[in-house]
Amino acid sequence: MYRRKKDHKRGISYSLMLVGDVGTGKTTFANNLLEMAIFPHKYAMEVPELAENPRVKVIKPTMVVSYNSKNGIPSHMAQFDAGREHFEPGVTITSTTMEISTGQEQPSSRSSVSSESSAMTHNGSMNSDKISLNLVKTHGLGENLDNSMCFDEITGYLEQQFDQVLGEETRIKRNPRFEDTRVHLALYFIPPTGHGLREMDVEMMKRLSRFTNVLPIISRADSFTREELIKFKRQIMDDIERFNVPVYKFEVDPEEDDLETVEENQALAMLQPFAVMCSDERNENGHFVRSYPWGEIKVDDDNVSDLRILKNVLFGSHFQEFKDTAQNFLYENYRAEKLSSVSEWDMDKNSEHIDNKRNSAAPSLSNFASLITTGQFKSSNSLAMPPQSETPTTPDSREISHGSGPESPALRQISQSIRRGNEEIINNIKNSPRSSAPGSPDKSKLRNISETVPYVLKHERIIARQQKLEELEAQSAKELQKRIQDLEKRAADLKLRERLLRQQHLNSSNASLTSKSSSTQHVLPVQSKLKKEESVTDLASIVSGRA
Numbered sequence: 001m002y003r004r005k006k007d008h009k010r011g012i013s014y015s016l017m018l019v020g021d022v023g024t025g026k027t028t029f030a031n032n033l034l035e036m037a038i039f040p041h042k043y044a045m046e047v048p049e050l051a052e053n054p055r056v057k058v059i060k061p062t063m064v065v066s067y068n069s070k071n072g073i074p075s076h077m078a079q080f081d082a083g084r085e086h087f088e089p090g091v092t093i094t095s096t097t098m099e100i101s102t103g104q105e106q107p108s109s110r111s112s113v114s115s116e117s118s119a120m121t122h123n124g125s126m127n128s129d130k131i132s133l134n135l136v137k138t139h140g141l142g143e144n145l146d147n148s149m150c151f152d153e154i155t156g157y158l159e160q161q162f163d164q165v166l167g168e169e170t171r172i173k174r175n176p177r178f179e180d181t182r183v184h185l186a187l188y189f190i191p192p193t194g195h196g197l198r199e200m201d202v203e204m205m206k207r208l209s210r211f212t213n214v215l216p217i218i219s220r221a222d223s224f225t226r227e228e229l230i231k232f233k234r235q236i237m238d239d240i241e242r243f244n245v246p247v248y249k250f251e252v253d254p255e256e257d258d259l260e261t262v263e264e265n266q267a268l269a270m271l272q273p274f275a276v277m278c279s280d281e282r283n284e285n286g287h288f289v290r291s292y293p294w295g296e297i298k299v300d301d302d303n304v305s306d307l308r309i310l311k312n313v314l315f316g317s318h319f320q321e322f323k324d325t326a327q328n329f330l331y332e333n334y335r336a337e338k339l340s341s342v343s344e345w346d347m348d349k350n351s352e353h354i355d356n357k358r359n360s361a362a363p364s365l366s367n368f369a370s371l372i373t374t375g376q377f378k379s380s381n382s383l384a385m386p387p388q389s390e391t392p393t394t395p396d397s398r399e400i401s402h403g404s405g406p407e408s409p410a411l412r413q414i415s416q417s418i419r420r421g422n423e424e425i426i427n428n429i430k431n432s433p434r435s436s437a438p439g440s441p442d443k444s445k446l447r448n449i450s451e452t453v454p455y456v457l458k459h460e461r462i463i464a465r466q467q468k469l470e471e472l473e474a475q476s477a478k479e480l481q482k483r484i485q486d487l488e489k490r491a492a493d494l495k496l497r498e499r500l501l502r503q504q505h506l507n508s509s510n511a512s513l514t515s516k517s518s519s520t521q522h523v524l525p526v527q528s529k530l531k532k533e534e535s536v537t538d539l540a541s542i543v544s545g546r547a
C-alpha cells in the first residue's frame with residue numbers, strides 16, 4: 001500500500017534506452033514518441049521549441065551520465081550539448097527524466113500517452129496516473145573506427161544501474177530517495193541497409209540483452225517499398241535466429257494467456273522487427289508528417305510505419321511485462337551471479353594483484369571474505385589502508401598467498417567455506433529477513449554485508465576500469481613502438497636509396513668524364529683514375545680506367 005501511494009505520488013518509473021548508429025533517427029523517434037520537440041538534433045541550427053505537449057513535463061533535463069572515454073574521468077551529470085557531441089571520443093550516454101500524465105482528465109486524442117493510460121488501467125497493471133520516464137540515449141555509436149569501446153561504455157552503464165540497486169538492496173537502512181534507474185527496455189535502431197544485420201548490430205544487441213530487454217527497430221522505414229520491407233524484416237529475423245541474438249520475443253503461453261493476449265502477441269511476433277518512420281514536421285492538424293514532392297505521409301499511418309503500434313506496446317500492452325522481465329529475470333540472474341562470485345573473485349584478485357593493492361586506499365575485498373566467515377570486519381577503517389600491526393580475525397588471502405601459494409588446498413577450502421557462508425546468508429536474507437534477534441551475529445553479518453557490498457561493487461568496477469586503461473595504454477605503446485620501427489626502417493631505406501642515387505649520379509658523371517678524356521686523347525688519366533677510385537661500387541669504370 002505504502003509503495004503504491006509512493007508510486008502514485010512519484011509516478012511509476014520506467015526506463016527506456018535508445019541505441020543505434022548515428023543518424024538512424026533516434027532523436028526524431030524520441031520527439032515523436034513524446035509528441036514534442038524535446039531533443040535537439042546534432043547538427044540542427046535551431047533549438048526546437050519545448051513544452052508542446054501538456055502531458056509531458058521535464059523533471060531532469062538531459063544530462064551526460066556516462067563515463068566518457070577521456071582518461072576514464074567521469075563526466076557525470078554534465079550538461080549535454082548536442083552540437084558539441086561529436087568532439088567527444090567514444091560514446092556519450094545521456095539521460096532525461098520526464099513525468100508523463102496519464103490521467104483521464106486529459107483530452108482523449110489518439111496519442112501515446114492516452115493509449116498508454118487506457119491500456120494500463122485495462123490491464124490492471126497500474127493505478128497511478130503518472131509515469132516517471134527516464135529516456136537514455138546513446139550518442140556517437142558507429143562514429144569510431146573501433147566501436148568496441150562504445151559497447152563497453154554502454155553495457156558498463158547498464159551494469160552500473162544493476163550494481164546500484166544491488167548495493168541499495170543489501171543495505172540495512174535503505175535510502176528512501178533511492179532512484180532505480182535500471183533500464184527496462186533498449187530499442188536498437190537498425191539502419192535501413194536492406195542487407196540484414198551487420199556484425200556490429202549482432203554484437204551490440206547481444207551485449208545489451210544481458211542487462212535489459214532488447215527490441216530491434218528498423219529506422220527510416222520509408223526508405224523501402226512494401227516488398228523490400230517484408231524482405232528486410234525476414235532477413236533480420238533470420239539473422240537473429242542464426243546468430244542467437246536474445247531479443248525480446250512476443251511469445252505466448254496458450255495455457256496461461258487468454259485468447260486476446262495470444263492473438264495480440266501472435267500479431268506482434270509477425271510484425272517484428274518494428275519498422276518506424278518519424279519526422280519533426282507537423283501538418284496544419286498537428287500530426288507529425290513527412291512531406292515529399294509527391295505527397296505527405298503521416299508517421300502514424302499503419303500502412304507505412306509501425307510507430308503507433310510500437311507506442312502502444314511500449315506504454316500499454318507490454319509496459320509491465322518489460323519491467324517484470326528486466327527486474328525479475330535479468331536483474332535476479334545478475335544478482336545471483338554477482339553475489340555468488342564475489343568471494344571467489346576476491347580471493348583470486350587478491351593473490352594476483354597483491355602488490356598493487358597493498359597501497360590502495362580503496363576498500364579491500366578481503367574484508368568481504370573475512371566478514372562472511374566471521375561476521376566481523378578486520379578493521380573498522382576498512383575503506384582505508386589496514387594498519388600494519390593489526391591482526392586479522394581470519395586468515396585473509398594475503399597471508400594465504402604468502403604462506404602456501406595461490407593454489408594451496410587451504411585457499412580452496414576457505415574459498416568453499418566463504419561460498420557456503422555466502423549462500424547461507426543470501427538464503428537467510430531471502431527467507432527470514434526479520435527473524436534474527438537484535439544484536440545477533442546474523443544481524444551484524446548482514447550489517448557488514450550491507451556496508452561492504454556497495455564498496456565491493458564499486459571497487460570491482462574501478463579495478464576493471466583501471467585494467468582496461470592499462471590494456472589500452474599497453475596497446476597504444478605497442479602500436480607506437482611498431483610505428484617507430486616502421487619509420488626507422490623507412491628512413492634507412494630512404495638513406496640507402498639516396499646513396500645509390502648519388503652513386504649512380506657520380507657514375508654517370510664519371511662515365512661522361514671518361515668518354516671525354518678518351519676523346520681528348522687521354523689528357524688526364526691520373527686524376528680520372530683517382531676520382532673513380534673514390535667510388536666503391538663503380539668497379540666497371542675502375543677496371544676500364546686501369547685498363
Ligand SMILES: Nc1nc2c(ncn2[C@@H]2O[C@H](COP(=O)(O)OP(=O)(O)OP(=O)(O)O)[C@@H](O)[C@H]2O)c(=O)[nH]1
Pocket residue numbers: 020021022023024025026027028029041042138139140219220221222223276277278279280
Ligand atoms: N527518411 C527518413 N528520415 C528520417 C527519419 N527519421 C529521421 N530522419 C532524418 O534522419 C536524420 C537523422 O535523424 P536523427 O533523429 O538526428 O538521428 P539520430 O540517430 O538521433 O542521430 P545522432 O544524434 O547522430 O545519433 C535527420 O535528418 C532526420 O530528419 C525517417 O523515418 N525517415
